[in-house]
Amino acid sequence: MPANPKYLSNSKQRWAKMTLAILGGYIVTSLIHVGIGTLIADRKHLVGTSIYSSFLVWTGFMLFVFLSKSIRLVLWALLGLLVLFVPIIILTK
Amino acid sequence: MSKLKPLPKRLHNVLFHTHTVSGIVLSFVLFVIFFCGAVSFFKEEVYRWENPMARFKGPDEVDYDKVIAVLKSNNHCLLLDEGTTIIPPEKTNPFIELFYAVEGANGKVKRKNASIDPRSYMYYEGLPKHTTLINTIYRLHYLRQIPVIGIYISGFAGFFLIFAMVTGLLIHWKNIIEKFHAFQWKGKWKRIWTESHISLGFLTLPIQLIYGMSGALLGLSILLLLPSLYLFDGDREKIAEIIRPEFAIQYDKNASEQTNAISLNSLYKNITEEYSNFHIHKIFLKNFKKQDGTATVYYTDHKGIMGDGTTVFNLKDGAIAYRSIPYKKSYVSSTYALLIKLHYVTFGGLGLKVIYFILALITCYVITSGNMLWYSARDNKKYSDKQRQFHFKTTRIYLSLTLGLVSAVALMFWGNKLIPLHVENRVFYVNAIFFSGWLLFFSSGLLMKSFRTITNLNLILFSILSFGTPIFNGIITRDWVWDVFNSYNRSVAHVDITWFLLGIISMIILFKNQKREKTNEELA
Numbered sequence: 021m022p023a024n025p026k027y028l029s030n031s032k033q034r035w036a037k038m039t040l041a042i043l044g045g046y047i048v049t050s051l052i053h054v055g056i057g058t059l060i061a062d063r064k065h066l067v068g069t070s071i072y073s074s075f076l077v078w079t080g081f082m083l084f085v086f087l088s089k090s091i092r093l094v095l096w097a098l099l100g101l102l103v104l105f106v107p108i109i110i111l112t113k
Numbered sequence: 114m115s116k117l118k119p120l121p122k123r124l125h126n127v128l129f130h131t132h133t134v135s136g137i138v139l140s141f142v143l144f145v146i147f148f149c150g151a152v153s154f155f156k157e158e159v160y161r162w163e164n165p166m167a168r169f170k171g172p173d174e175v176d177y178d179k180v181i182a183v184l185k186s187n188n189h190c191l192l193l194d195e196g197t198t199i200i201p202p203e204k205t206n207p208f209i210e211l212f213y214a215v216e217g218a219n220g221k222v223k224r225k226n227a228s229i230d231p232r233s234y235m236y237y238e239g240l241p242k243h244t245t246l247i248n249t250i251y252r253l254h255y256l257r258q259i260p261v262i263g264i265y266i267s268g269f270a271g272f273f274l275i276f277a278m279v280t281g282l283l284i285h286w287k288n289i290i291e292k293f294h295a296f297q298w299k300g301k302w303k304r305i306w307t308e309s310h311i312s313l314g315f316l317t318l319p320i321q322l323i324y325g326m327s328g329a330l331l332g333l334s335i336l337l338l339l340p341s342l343y344l345f346d347g348d349r350e351k352i353a354e355i356i357r358p359e360f361a362i363q364y365d366k367n368a369s370e371q372t373n374a375i376s377l378n379s380l381y382k383n384i385t386e387e388y389s390n391f392h393i394h395k396i397f398l399k400n401f402k403k404q405d406g407t408a409t410v411y412y413t414d415h416k417g418i419m420g421d422g423t424t425v426f427n428l429k430d431g432a433i434a435y436r437s438i439p440y441k442k443s444y445v446s447s448t449y450a451l452l453i454k455l456h457y458v459t460f461g462g463l464g465l466k467v468i469y470f471i472l473a474l475i476t477c478y479v480i481t482s483g484n485m486l487w488y489s490a491r492d493n494k495k496y497s498d499k500q501r502q503f504h505f506k507t508t509r510i511y512l513s514l515t516l517g518l519v520s521a522v523a524l525m526f527w528g529n530k531l532i533p534l535h536v537e538n539r540v541f542y543v544n545a546i547f548f549s550g551w552l553l554f555f556s557s558g559l560l561m562k563s564f565r566t567i568t569n570l571n572l573i574l575f576s577i578l579s580f581g582t583p584i585f586n587g588i589i590t591r592d593w594v595w596d597v598f599n600s601y602n603r604s605v606a607h608v609d610i611t612w613f614l615l616g617i618i619s620m621i622i623l624f625k626n627q628k629r630e631k632t633n634e635e636l637a
Contacts, residue, residue, distance in 0.1 A: 022490055023133065027126035050340040057344045064355045067341045068445035071356075071452065074337050075329050079275050086131050087124060 033091060040094050041085040045078040048101055052077060055105035058112040119287035132280040133487060135273055137507070140484045142256075142270045144477055144515040146328070149254035151473035152522060154458060154466045155608075156247045157205040162608040163246040163529050165590045170601040171207035171231040177377035177396070180209055180229055187227070187236045190216035193401035194366070201393055202231055205604060208240065245540045246529040249547060250522060255332065268332015275325035278318065285311045303489040310482040313475050320472045327456035330449075356449045359409055359423050359435050368403040374428040377408060383431070384410050384424060391422070391439070398428075407434055414439065418451065418460045477515075484511050485564075509567070513558025516571035521551035523578035526612070530585040565630070572623040579616030583609035 029037065053074065057066035085094050119125065161167050180199060185191055195214035202209055208228040217223035228240040256263030285292075288311055296308040330337065338352065345351045354361040377396065384393055395411040406428040413421035422439040426432070437446065454460055458469050488508040492501065528546035532539050554574065558567045586609055587593040594613075598606040 023126040023129040027123045028130050046336065053340045054343050057340070063344045064445050066344065067352055067355050068448045070337055070341060071330060071448045072326060074340075075272055075275055075326055078272070079279055082276055083128075083279065087127055 036091050037085055037094075040091070040098075041082040044085065044094065044098055045081040048081045048098065049074050049078045051101055051105045051109075055108050058109050117287050117290060120283060125284060128280045129284045132277060132284055135277050135280070136480075136483050137487055139270060139273050139277060140480050141511060141514060142266065143274060144480050144511075145518060146254055146256070146267055146270055147324075147473055147477050147480065148515070148518060148522075149250045150324075151470050151477070153247060153251040153254050154470050154473075156251055157203065158463070158466075158604050159247050159608055160206045160604075161602055162586065162605045164240075164534070165592070166240070166534065167206055167208060168590075168592065168597075168602045168605065169207055169230075169232070171202045175201060175209060175231050176234075177381060179234060180211070181377065181401075183229055183234050183236055184211055184213065184227070187238075188213070188215050188225075192216055192222060193398065194403060195222055197398045197401065199396040199398070201396070203394070207231065208237075245543060246525060249525070249540075249544050264332050266332075268329050271325050271328025271330075271332055274321060275329070278321045278325060281314060282318065285314070289315050303486070306482045306486040306489055310479060310486050313482070314479045317472055317476045317479060320469070321476060323452075323455050324473075324476075327452040330452055331456065355445055358437065358443075358446055359425050362399075362407060362425060362434055364400045364407075365403070365405055368400065368405045371402055371404050371406055371428060374401070374406065375426070375431045380408055380410060380426050380431065383426075384412055388412055388414075388422065388439070390414050391420075401428065404429060412439075413459065415462060416460060418454055419447065420460060421450075421454075481512075481515065484508055508564065509559065509561070512564055512567045513555045513561075516567060517551050517554030517558055520554050520571050520574040520578060521547055523575055523582065523612075523615075524550040526582045527578060527585055530582075530589045565626070569623060569626065572619050572626070576616045576619040576623065579612045579619060582612040 028034075053066060053070050057063050060066060084097070088094050088097075120128070177199065181193075181197075184197070185193075192214040197214070198212040200210035200212075207230075209231055211227045211229065212224065213227070214222050214224055226239065228237045229235065230237070252258060255267040259266065292308045292311045293315065296312045298305060338349075341352050342349065350360070381393060381396075384391070391412040391414050393410055393412045395409075397409040397411070398406070399409070400406040407425050408428055409423060409425045411421065411423050417440060419440050419442055423435070423437045424433060425435040427434050442450065458466050485508065488504050491504045496504070525543065525547040528543045528550075531546070532542045536542065554571065557570065561567045561570065583594055586605070592602060592605055594606045594609045597603065
């Protein structure tokens with residue numbers, strides 16, 4: 021019954037994935053929340069929402085990292101989110 | 114029964130592996146957190162049991178102005194400006210509890226707590242700490258005993274619980290309906306562990322989500338604060354105001370002295386008249402002696418999940434500075450309050466607490482069955498002897514630790530009665546009994562050769578300790594179950610009866626287990 025190892029990543033990849041899932045997940049969560057927060061008129065609503073949405077977004081990203089076939093895909097996704105949100109955050113600040 | 118659509122093979126295997134690994138690592142700490150948390154639901158209800166001094170019936174009305182006068186006369190360096198909290202008498206605790214600040218050596222602010230007997234206005238310093246019992250278990254619940262990082266470990270445990278829950282739901286998805294209907298306590302252990310893990314895990318999904326999210330929020334609020342801080346240019350107070358608007362009021366440290374402040378009793382009456390079905394559970398005073406001083410009154414109906422309100426009065430003239438009306442909260446200030454209420458179950462009454470308690474215990478079972486499932490799926494010839502030894506040892510540590518904790522909690526109730534109330538450093542001795550008991554049960558579990566002996570050992574220990582608890586309480590405090598059952602001390606009887614029932618349940622499991630063992634031997 022245990023998982024079939026042929027589908028699992030090797031140990032080097034595994035550590036990279038764990039780091040990306042936890043740290044990257046937090047970065048992504050913060051980026052998305054700050055990004056949306058700077059766009060909406062009343063920022064305090066975001067604080068109220070982030071209380072429950074943060075951990076869900078974070079979990080979602082962790083799933084994405086563990087499920088993606090390669091680390092490169094995850095890095096591209098991270099880069100994409102950075103390119104999308106950082107200008108918004110800087111411009112609307 | 115039709116099967117649900119399974120996940121694609123690769124996804125299933127990857128998720129299965131993350132679920133297994135995160136689950137095994139988490140299981141140790143999660144069991145401790147869930148079990149101690151489940152016991153802590155009844156922190157208030159057990160108070161009369163743990164402190165025989167609290168077994169009296171207080172008067173219906175309390176003179177809060179006198180409470181302040183008593184507090185003042187007992188503390189020379191009292192700092193009323195710093196914030197003083199008054200907890201009015203409750204059904205579960207007839208004392209008035211006070212949390213206040215005094216000026217300690219070299220001008221530092223020192224926080225203290227005291228209790229006042231509402232019959233005689235006798236003043237006791239440090240009483241709640243002195244009778245600690247559930248408090249230690251409650252602190253263990255968020256790993257407070259581990260310095261500095263304990264709270265973050267518990268917060269991350271909550272967060273990874275969400276992850277384990279989602280991956281568990283996804284990998285067991287195809288079996289949920291089928292196993293749910295097929296589930297029975299017969300056959301091979303491996304099958305029982307699998308089916309009960311899936312069906313009971315499915316039933317406890319809501320409570321796991323609630324505790325995953327609120328637990329992570331309580332432990333890791335600092336991580337949530339950082340993005341919000343950026344939005345408000347690093348203004349921490351601004352965020353506190355958004356979540357709890359009653360904190361938005363500004364105080365002047367140098368405001369002039371207040372001479373004729375309004376009576377606290379009249380404010381109390383004001384609220385009880387306006388909200389007759391509500392119960393005032395906290396009064397908070399700030400800048401009490403100053404012109405801009407306020408009294409914040411917190412009240413709840415103990416029923417609805419939004420059924421609590423806050424009113425801030427100016428002490429100068431009794432005008433309302435801020436109020437949050439029950440059932441009419443704004444979105445922003447209610448999300449945090451909602452998760453906290455869901456976590457502490459301060460709504461719905463005792464019945465709901467019992468339901469929560471049972472669901473939390475089932476979650477403990479789900480965690481244990483996950484661990485057993487992991488072991489029994491690997492207990493075959495496909496694995497080398499070394500690997501199998503590792504699987505066995507890990508599960509043995511897990512079982513000794515968790516079952517030992519259950520017995521140790523029962524032992525602590527003995528400890529609470531065995532160490533008399535007036536003993537100096539009492540808290541230390543009671544805690545020593547609990548932790549050394551846990552260590553002893555844990556290490557004796559490690560010496561056992563099979564899981565069955567660990568379970569049986571702890572079932573016997575637990576039964577003896579459970580049956581002994583009401584007897585000890587009767588002998589030492591003279592409040593036998595039948596004496597207190599029909600009085601205001603009913604909660605004492607409830608605790609005793611609960612322990613007696615737990616003892617019986619533990620005996621039943623023990624005998625069933627033995628019977629099963631016998632029939633299995635006959636079959637083999």
